[in-house]
Amino acid sequence: MFGFLPNVGFPELILILALALIIFGPGKLPEVGRAIGKSLKEFKKATSIDDDKDDIPQEEKKS
Numbered sequence: 001m002f003g004f005l006p007n008v009g010f011p012e013l014i015l016i017l018a019l020a021l022i023i024f025g026p027g028k029l030p031e032v033g034r035a036i037g038k039s040l041k042e043f044k045k046a047t048s049i050d051d052d053k054d055d056i057p058q059e060e061k062k063s
Contacts, residue, residue, distance in 0.1 A: 020032075
């Protein structure tokens with residue numbers, strides 16, 4: 001999952017979360033997480049290949 005961070009263990013994750021809590025505060029942290037999640041979801045949606053959808057509409061394919 002985190003190929004660019006191969007040596008991140010549980011203590012490091014706790015440190016990262018604690019720093020995020022200090023920087024953003026307990027009120028903003030859920031909003032920041034939600035925004036990051038939406039951004040990742042949109043990125044995955046934009047980069048995924050969907051074979052069912054083509055640029056050519058169905059009517060033009062029949063001709």
